[in-house]
Amino acid sequence: MVTIKDVAKATGVSPSTVSRVIADNPRISLDTKKKVRKAMKNLGYHPNVNARNLVAKSTKAIGVIMPSSADKALQNPFFPEILRGIGSVTHDMQYSLTLSTGETDEEILDEVQRMVYGSYVDGVILLYSRLNDSVMNFLMEKSFPFVIVGKPYDYISEITHVDNDNFSAGKEITNHLIKQGHKKIAFIGGSRDLFVTMDREAGYEAAMKEAGLSYPESYKIHAEFLKSGGRDAVSQLFALSEQPTGIVVSDDLMSLGVLSTLEESGFSVPKDISLVSFNNVYLSEITRPALTTVDVRIYELGAQSAKALIEKTTNKSEPAKRIIIPYDIVYRGSVSKKS
Amino acid sequence: MVTIKDVAKATGVSPSTVSRVIADNPRISLDTKKKVRKAMKNLGYHPNVNARNLVAKSTKAIGVIMPSSADKALQNPFFPEILRGIGSVTHDMQYSLTLSTGETDEEILDEVQRMVYGSYVDGVILLYSRLNDSVMNFLMEKSFPFVIVGKPYDYISEITHVDNDNFSAGKEITNHLIKQGHKKIAFIGGSRDLFVTMDREAGYEAAMKEAGLSYPESYKIHAEFLKSGGRDAVSQLFALSEQPTGIVVSDDLMSLGVLSTLEESGFSVPKDISLVSFNNVYLSEITRPALTTVDVRIYELGAQSAKALIEKTTNKSEPAKRIIIPYDIVYRGSVSKKS
């Protein structure tokens, strides 16, 4: 391994000078800088991060914590996409990215503790937000820099988070259905533990209310993410006497399951039932029919959260922020007019 | 920050003793071990990785290199799933996981070089295999520990890799179509640069040949992964005078696109056209019809590659290995008999 000393020797300067050249210290003459840089290149010198981190007390690395993979939510193309967003800024800022690998909640907490205590990372991004999450509590208590993608349950004004206005989005997409003449509109969402679901649902309710439409409890279903969840939800819904003609589904992946179950049960989308959903993962373009859905700009959610986190780690006194990413509605074939 | 010295002082032993307790050195008396451990707990001591890495010349971290996200292949649920597999073993072995974040090939090479030269990681997993890949060449040249998921183009017996027997899989799944009475069978694959595609295609050809069936060049299409690719492929195929009745598609995600284009064009699957494919990502269960596909055990591919890599990093003289993960065929609704 080529060290700073080797470069120093080769150039005839001291190690500290080399170090200063690396840091591009303005008090070093251009001449020596050039000389040193040339030697670095020749010898193939690269700084050792561990040595640097040790003294600098900073790692230029951030940890990304995924939800426990118990729920198969991880399969959601949402995650690769948000990782791309995060990666784009970490890459630009020369940060590295450490991923959580635990499967259960305890394993994840364990890992986060190691990341924090062992100075693996300078800060952490939480890719989920749940009620009373132990990881979040830990981070809060240690006042270790972190940001949440989504909306925190507590301490909302003390925690930097990056989110969409899911309430508005829910309202707007429901209104779209209403404007097309639908009156009986149901809602299918994921776990009530997740804030996204609740916000989108609240938006749905607000729209229904404003339009003077009823939304009985039986119209609001909460299910698992994957196929089985969609199946249950649909069968529950169509056992009702007043069958809905439109459904708001809180995630594209669930929509896929719902879509497929619907057609299996002999309903045609959008002829019999209209469907709208959220996220606009690439899948929503591929389905038959393609989905009308809210584009939440996943990539941007990731990029902004990374940016906010890095700011926080470099300036600890940076105040907590709430960053709202705008959304768009993408109109495709899963909705039809109801007369 | 609580250091080893603090613990030493609190216990009345020397720092080295504390270090030995951490390493669970057998030459330390149980008594002192207990004492020290208690103090560590009380003080909230956690070892600093950077200091440790610096002297140990090992990081207990591995780098995972994704394909350049230029091609949207990254959206493939294949990746989260293989990360889960890798994560399961890195977690068990207390390793951490660093992800590549570059978008272009140069950016990725850059990053890998930093990972290697800067001793960020002990080894690297390449999640793709392409002809004459600069990252692979770099790793080879530096003889830095790495493993490839898939099949390397060159130096095949010198590079540890984890793969399926894609040739057999391709043959077997094609034979399934043939046994159902299909005679005109086409192949749709991804880029010819990727070894997976080529192996699967070769298997398809072998099956056709053995069955005495013809497979003109026009029956073998190579397209992009996502929707547009599927669309092009299908239109090319059905412009032919001899339209196929069965299609072997080299990836589930592509199948989704193909499926949807097929139905848009008025063909019904499996009534008019039968479809088989590869990977068995969760999507293949959700489509209408659900896909008959080769389950390549993605999770296992990940887990085994991590295991092999860690072995390699801990024992540099470990010989190169080829690890073949068995596959299964999952029969679902996308194939029908042809009389």
Place this chain on the structure above:
DNA sequence: CTGTTAGCGCTTTCAA
């Protein structure tokens, strides 16, 4: 069984 010492590669005062 335990302590002393040196040193991993780097940054950063303090001096010059």
Place this chain on the structure above:
DNA sequence: TTGAAAGCGCTAACAG
């Protein structure tokens, strides 16, 4: 503008 020296937190001979 540069160098010498100390030290980040830890491990690993070597000694005892």
